[in-house]
Amino acid sequence: MTVEAQSSAVYSPPERLTNPEGREKPWVSSMAQYEELYKESLEKPAEFWTRMATETLTWIKPFSQVTQGSLKAGNMAWFPDGQLNVSYNCVDRWAAQDPSRVAFVYEADEPGQASQVTYGELLDKVCGVANVLHSFGLRKGDTVAIYMPMIPEAAVAMLACARLGLVHTVVFAGFSSSSLAERVIDARARVVITADEGLRGSRPIATKKIVDEALKSCPEVEKVLVYRRTGNESVAFNASRDVWWHEAVAAQRPYCPPVPVSAEDPLFLLYTSGSTGKPKGVVHTSGGYLLGAALTLKYVFDIHDNDVFCCTADIGWITGHSYVVYGPLALGSTSVIFESVPTYPDASRYWQLVQDHKITQFYTAPTAIRALRRHGDEYVKRCDLSSLRVIGSVGEPINPDAWTWYNDVVGGGRCAVVDTYWQTETGSHVISPLPGATPSKPGSATFPFFGIELAILDPTTGAELEGNDISGVLAIKRPWPSMARTIAGDHKRFLDTYLNPYPGYYFAGDGASRDADGYYWIRGRVDDVINVSGHRMSTAEVESALIGHHAVAESAVVGAPDDLTGQAICAFVTLKDGFDANDELKTELVKEVRTRIGPIATPKILILVDELPKTRSGKIIRRILRKVVAGEADQLGDLSTLSDPSILDMLVRVVTAAL
Numbered sequence: 264m265t266v267e268a269q270s271s272a273v274y275s276p277p278e279r280l281t282n283p284e285g286r287e288k289p290w291v292s293s294m295a296q297y298e299e300l301y302k303e304s305l306e307k308p309a310e311f312w313t314r315m316a317t318e319t320l321t322w323i324k325p326f327s328q329v330t331q332g333s334l335k336a337g338n339m340a341w342f343p344d345g346q347l348n349v350s351y352n353c354v355d356r357w358a359a360q361d362p363s364r365v366a367f368v369y370e371a372d373e374p375g376q377a378s379q380v381t382y383g384e385l386l387d388k389v390c391g392v393a394n395v396l397h398s399f400g401l402r403k404g405d406t407v408a409i410y411m412p413m414i415p416e417a418a419v420a421m422l423a424c425a426r427l428g429l430v431h432t433v434v435f436a437g438f439s440s441s442s443l444a445e446r447v448i449d450a451r452a453r454v455v456i457t458a459d460e461g462l463r464g465s466r467p468i469a470t471k472k473i474v475d476e477a478l479k480s481c482p483e484v485e486k487v488l489v490y491r492r493t494g495n496e497s498v499a500f501n502a503s504r505d506v507w508w509h510e511a512v513a514a515q516r517p518y519c520p521p522v523p524v525s526a527e528d529p530l531f532l533l534y535t536s537g538s539t540g541k542p543k544g545v546v547h548t549s550g551g552y553l554l555g556a557a558l559t560l561k562y563v564f565d566i567h568d569n570d571v572f573c574c575t576a577d578i579g580w581i582t583g584h585s586y587v588v589y590g591p592l593a594l595g596s597t598s599v600i601f602e603s604v605p606t607y608p609d610a611s612r613y614w615q616l617v618q619d620h621k622i623t624q625f626y627t628a629p630t631a632i633r634a635l636r637r638h639g640d641e642y643v644k645r646c647d648l649s650s651l652r653v654i655g656s657v658g659e660p661i662n663p664d665a666w667t668w669y670n671d672v673v674g675g676g677r678c679a680v681v682d683t684y685w686q687t688e689t690g691s692h693v694i695s696p697l698p699g700a701t702p703s704k705p706g707s708a709t710f711p712f713f714g715i716e717l718a719i720l721d722p723t724t725g726a727e728l729e730g731n732d733i734s735g736v737l738a739i740k741r742p743w744p745s746m747a748r749t750i751a752g753d754h755k756r757f758l759d760t761y762l763n764p765y766p767g768y769y770f771a772g773d774g775a776s777r778d779a780d781g782y783y784w785i786r787g788r789v790d791d792v793i794n795v796s797g798h799r800m801s802t803a804e805v806e807s808a809l810i811g812h813h814a815v816a817e818s819a820v821v822g823a824p825d826d827l828t829g830q831a832i833c834a835f836v837t838l839k840d841g842f843d844a845n846d847e848l849k850t851e852l853v854k855e856v857r858t859r860i861g862p863i864a865t866p867k868i869l870i871l872v873d874e875l876p877k878t879r880s881g882k883i884i885r886r887i888l889r890k891v892v893a894g895e896a897d898q899l900g901d902l903s904t905l906s907d908p909s910i911l912d913m914l915v916r917v918v919t920a921a922l
């Protein structure tokens with residue numbers, strides 16, 4: 264296979280980084296320096312990682328061994344005999360140095376209401392909540408579910424868990440009650456931390472009500488700790504189970520000793536969608552994960568003292584974990600927590616945020632960039648963005664047009680753009696430019712981070728494709744510190760999903776190319792996962808939500824190309840006998856998915872059909888549906904397995920009418 268034509272433009276690191284005038288030089292300021300460090304990370308991993316782990320983290324018991332295990336066996340471990348405490352690393356170290364240093368800038372939903380949390384205050388808050396959790400009887404290894412809006416208390420809740428060695432599982436607060444319940448049950452959480460309500464774009468979100476609904480099917484949950492965000496008095500309170508955060512914290516002493524944990528003890532589970540319907544609880548560790556989050560942030564965003572870093576992701580996703588909470592705090596940096604939406608009160612909110620807080624590094628998703636670009640440059644230009652040095656993108660391929668707009672209009676041509684490729688399972692960036700060193704090509708995530716040995720494999724034979732100008736599936740050849748170690752309660756699924764498809768490699772699930780210059784280009788998922796606005800959705804999960812409706816006989820869900828969201832959910836549905844295909848039913852089916860999974864899973868296109876394309880043995884051929892919705896019905900490939908070829912005309916007709 265050869266690599267299709269790419270954008271040929273190459274952007275050198277901007278002057279602002281190469282010639283920093285009065286500011287610190289970038290951590291890595293040339294490709295030669297990157298290559299030297301990268302080479303060392305692969306050729307002398309023990310020395311490289313020992314240095315990084317001791318310089319970056321404070322260990323209670325130093326490790327004597329860097330790594331053990333292999334991808335082949337699926338038993339990798341990093342710094343296995345080392346002990347540390349994650350909240351100590353993220354809070355106490357900086358509070359001791361300078362308690363007035365700002366940990367979080369909290370930009371509340373309503374503009375003009377920003378506030379700050381210093382490291383000194385953060386230590387008190389984390390200790391208070393940790394003592395409350397301890398008083399609930401929780402001990403090291405127990406799991407706590409967190410279902411909260413984007414407020415500093417969400418980070419406090421995570422860090423309080425980490426202080427006691429508890430495992431948190433944050434569930435994105437846009438998920439429905441049934442999705443929340445599924446995750447609470449799978450994680451065996453006995454405590455849920457939540458808020459009375461959330462606020463987004465001045466609209467209240469009934470956070471606690473959703474928790475109450477979810478917990479009807481979670482009898483194991485004994486306590487719900489409720490933070491008062493809006494104070495709406497009508498929010499239900501179950502006195503035998505619910506505890507007000509402010510009351511409980513007030514009853515505790517404001518210090519809690521950090522509990523030493525092994526580097527390999529889990530820090531959190533985070534559920535993500537896979538090829539099958541059931542979400543996977545990806546397990547991340549305390550030592551390797553924290554190191555990965557901190558190091559990538561330091562090098563990829565070139566973080567220095569006094570920087571103000573802003574990542575717009577919700578803490579319900581891995582990006583929020585690694586780059587709103589753990590990465591910035593492990594570096595003692597200042598992180599912005601943004602509660603609102605990019606268009607409230609208007610499309611300049613992000614840029615206003617940059618201006619107001621003098622943000623130095625800004626990190627968001629291509630879908631937001633594309634959406635804001637549609638509103639026009641005026642919203643950006645009216646704000647002073649001169650504080651920015653590095654601007655990042657994550658979650659999906661960024662099309663060169665959006666990259667160029669981000670670079671020219673938001674970055675004003677003065678900033679480095681970092682297109683960071685990674686996944687929930689990788690824990691931190693695995694492919695990304697380094698802002699002071701890497702010449703960028705718009706749309707390419709460029710080169711691997713330290714310690715990441717990439718390979719492109721032939722998808723059929725699994726053979727590694729050597730040289731440049733090749734395409735295949737992306738794989739990683741050796742373990743790295745922040746990689747997921749397992750799936751909670753299902754190690755076999757972990758092996759089958761990531762390590763067994765190509766023995767000896769970590770299989771990322773993405774197609775990729777390496778161009779003639781050795782740059783990596785991510786081509787999107789090669790499995791039944793679709794990427795909507797940078798959020799991963801399992802087609803099987805949406806299909807099973809649809810089949811849950813009494814009128815539905817069968818459903819097949821595919822991703823359709825979408826200018827704004829990258830991909831959109833397109834659902835094909837056949838009805839049971841006796842049900843009429845009409846618009847009312849379509850609306851009801853869309854609602855069914857929203858209720859069962861949450862608004863992020865809303866099908867944009869729902870098409871009722873008489874029949875789905877199937878093999879003779881009755882298996883739905885989604886590939887055909889994918890091609891038809893992409894307008895590529897003339898490139899359907901081998902159709903010999905299709906049991907009824909006459910259905911193709913019907914499909915093209917209904918899809919054309921629906922799009």
Ligand code: PRX
Binds near residue numbers: 661685771788
């Ligand atoms: O397909 C890739 C895409 O997002 C997937 C990972 O999704 P998730 O685990 O939800 O994590 C998102 C945030 C890290 C990947 O398998 N993806 C992520 N970043 C990029 C990307 N695709 C292309 N370019 C990227 N920079």
